[in-house]
Amino acid sequence: MEYRRLGNTGLKVSALSFGAWVTFGTQVPLQQAKELLQASRDAGVNFFDNAEVYAKGKAEEIMGQAFKELGWKRSDLVISTKVFWGGEGPNDSGLSRKHIIEGTKASLTRLQLDYVDVLFCHRPDPNTPIEETVRAMNWVIDQGWALYWGTSEWSAEQLQEAWRVSERLGLIGPACEQPEYNMFARKKVEQEFKPIYESHGLGLTTWSPLASGILTGKYSGGSVPEGSRFALTDYKSMAEKKLVQKRAQVDAVDQLKPIAEQLGCSLAQLALAWCLKNPHVSTVITGSTRVEQIKENMAAMQVVPKITDELLKKIHDITEPTITA
Template sequence: MANMQYRHLGRTGLKVSTLSFGAWVTFHNQVDIRDAKQLLAKAREGGINFFDNAEVYASGRAEEIMGQAIKELGWKRSDVVISTKLFWGGPGPNDKGLSRKHIIEGTKASLKRLEMDYVDLLFCHRPDVSTPIEETVRAMNYVIDNGWAFYWGTSEWSAQQITEAWEVARRLGMIGPIVEQPEYNLLARDKVEVEYLPLYNSYGLGLTTWSPLASGVLTGKYSQKNVPADSRFALDNYKNLANRFVVDDILKKVDNLKPIADELKVPLSQLAIAWCASNPNVSTVITGATRESQLVENLKALDVIPKLTPDILDRIEAVVQTKPKQPDVYR
């Protein structure tokens, strides 16, 4: 297997593994502490140094499991990059959103669950239209100034919202969001390839992308609307995702990608992950796994990245036809 490569997170000095590991869905919902330890150990063994979490994952339990597993594994804190995300912290009126109150209380609560003094990255999990962006920028800087996080970023914000946060930060002499965490895969490309395009140069924005396999659709396992009983789409709270991706047109495209993967002698899942990582604006691709074998398979996508020649990328494009229209450029 290829050795892990490390990339700068946007224009920062922080280096993250090209492939990373996220706790969404799996921790607590499908994985307990013993399994989590095995998965995390396997990920580290494969060179992964970035681990992603959120206060909302399994209502905080995902952070507890990850924190306990890391503690029991005895990892050196400086060897890993840990992120968490704030927005949905609980049922109370001030337990959600990006107010100064929730950002500060939410950060402290996350750190307690993770049993850590700090996270490397803290994300605003969604935009909060009811809180002024200046309040959020000031609160995130307060968190950084107190050493509870080293960098801050956004997840699923619009380019306009990120720009506004940066303009506020510059006006106040503060730190802006240096990373965005958008969905990115062969079926979801607009934000990464068009909307954020001006931000990579203007602000040095890095990306930690999620759902490289479109929630499993790009593994090819959902052919002809077959939903395996042990898969994510079989979980009740993920039915809406299933309805979004498991449609004939998409499944047909997925089937037509298989010959390209076969030609490269790799599983479709590895081709799909490698395709995400081949975008130079992507700092790291967050992968998930419930079993060690899945994790090992995902890591092999590293070997596929060099095989994605311009010709192969064109052939993939001819099948999926999802390339977003680029904005007109007037000279």
């Protein structure tokens, strides 16, 4: 496993990490979660991602109990969670000082932890001044509930404002951003954020490297295999959006198969390795329901050095016409 710095911090995270979105509390119970976490740890993974909204808090509960039963040394782990969607009440969501503080306390209780390493603002909140959010995130750090804070799906302009506020007040700015990043979603990471990597050392903990499974090739022809994410009731609308409205992306994956064959890897490994080629990416968050998937994903590390500039151009020629974000 390779370990990369999280932006300009001294924190080192595994280049491939494990996230609980969709799986924990929805598809994966506690015992299976322990097996998946152990397989990830055996492969060198040290970064584990969660959020208060995942399975309405159940994902944090399962991960926290699994960590407790596995008995791992806390200093060996880098654990993150995200606040924004915490419930139905008028103050149970967003990035107000009230919800950030109460949401963080609730997440720590579910995770059975004294602190998380990274606390993310899960989305930008147009109803809360960024200064209020910056002050609240710094207060959480001052309490020792989080060591670093970051953002998820914020724009470059919103990040710049957060840093301006932080610098004016002598506070800590966001260390990292968690954007969607894959062959079909590239504009924010490769264009919008380009001017700020050098100025602020933004670290990236990217999600959806397989474009919700499309880049694995399992949805070839628009089919939905039993047991896949798009076969889940809660993801029917996403299946319509991804497999019907963006059918060109599904078809593009078939054109990537010869490249994967040339490299001697699966389409999933190719997609993960492609993400890792970007030097601004600190870690690529993966998700799995089976130990075999984790082993396949981790093997993508060996594919990264095989992707030459020539192969990158071939990949981009295939995928660029289908980029939507």
